[in-house]
Amino acid sequence: MKYSGQTYALSYDPLDQQINFNGIFRLAGDEEVANVFAYLTTIHDAVQGTLRLSFRRLRYINAEGMRTLSLFVAFARGRNSLQLLKVVASGVLAWSVKLLPNLSNLWERVEFSIYDQNFYESQQLIEDTAFIPLLRNQTRVLWPQERLLFQHHGLKRGMRVADICCGCGDVPLLLARELNPSFVVGVDHSEAAISYARTLQAEFGVHNTEFQRGDATALMLDDHSFDFVSCRLSLQIFSRPEQILRELLRITRPGGRIYVTGEDYDLIVAHPEAAAVRHTYERTAALAADLGIDLRNGRKLYGMLNDARLENIRVDQLVVDTSNTPRDDFAAMIEQWRNFAAFSVGKSLNLNDEEHEQLLAGYDAHLRTIQRPNGYTTWTTLVCSGQKPPST
């Protein structure tokens, strides 16, 4: 059941008992207020238990819109049939954080929450400025091969491209600079990363790229508006990656391609010091799992795209090793991993001294392997893409 105004749409999702507010909800005049109020009260009367009002994709509201919501809360309070009225805001929309909490003061059964505040366990670590050098080092070693893989997986000149969870923005900028898409948008939830991306954009002198801060599970991007949508090394940090995949699918045009990548720590091999390195990455994967990060997510991507009914699925392994990557670059990345695992993750999980030292020693063994002229090691990323059915 839907109701649309000139600049907004309200839709009811019976599976979640949720009314989704989309667009710009700046109401004008009694008639419009009455229509919206009638829609809300009709839904209300068909629901038992908890009703959710989701404002995660509502760009703006005005005073009339807020007043209409307050009238609705008064109506619900008068009916007294709901157990809970959940009001869900987005942390990237200032208005929703500022205005919606007022509704909680109108009825004790109104519960206000910000959806993307602590919405994945490792959020504070991943969205910190300190994480950016790690991302940069990863791009440095991945890009020479991934550039070709982007093309192999269907990215062509002139396409409109979206890179969701773009981190510090270096990959969207490299795409824009080297593969000639018509337009690239990079979206990330981290304010620090987006700020860095904009600075980098100025340094690169790239003009056909935009960055926006956003929630990957409620993107402020239009349906079917991109030819190629990527989400690299990010589904692994969310406990419910299918929510992001749903959004990737929504913004991809029919016939367009969705490109995802993920790590698989079981595919990291090293010689010599194989046992120490193996143990370290098994331990790191276990620690990451405690933070909701799946470092063996790469192997699951094919199934996820298949479940999403994508067609023409392609899978490749992007193997960074000491034969195809400068050892210094590889070592710089592992050193970042070492510090992130032992200090950031370790601190977050309150590792004791012994565990901390073991972890550092394991990464040091890996670094020695890289620095030995005859040492060999790999880091494998699974690259998977699929086509959105043309008839969607």
Added chain:
Amino acid sequence: MEIGIFAEADMASAFSFGIALPSLDLQRQWGRCNLLANYVAEYVAYQFPQREWAENLISTVTNEFLEAIALLAPPQSELFIRCFQLPTTLELELEHSLRPDLVTVYTSFLAELAGSLDEADYFALLTSTDRPAVAFNQFGLAMLVHDFSARIAARLDPQTRRICVRVSLPTGEIAA
């Protein structure tokens, strides 16, 4: 007549711009308040590091301000919008003529907002089932003070009934 504390424009303002347009434009096409607010927000937010947050906040504040004024100004009058930045605040200023019947009620309301807005008064406006007897965007203006920590000041020339209303938005709110 002066209401609240009217800070002077700083010549070292990070930026400054002004727009003039007929009030009738907004009154005929209400959606232009939205368009103009979004335009102002995009222009101003560009300089803030947290651009999306700043844009969303500035658009929301500007829209309420415009929707209030669009109901107060005589249709044939001209409306001036100015925006500039002081060290700790973003200043948004609207200058316009007032309909004669609204001078007292509007200035009284602004004086109330420039003082301390009572929590109960705010919620009375939010939950009001009837529109105020004198229809202008009281709740929208109250929102600026209550929810966005804005400070309101105004200068009225009683002879010409031209009023300049200024909303001072702490940059701390914009960079939250």
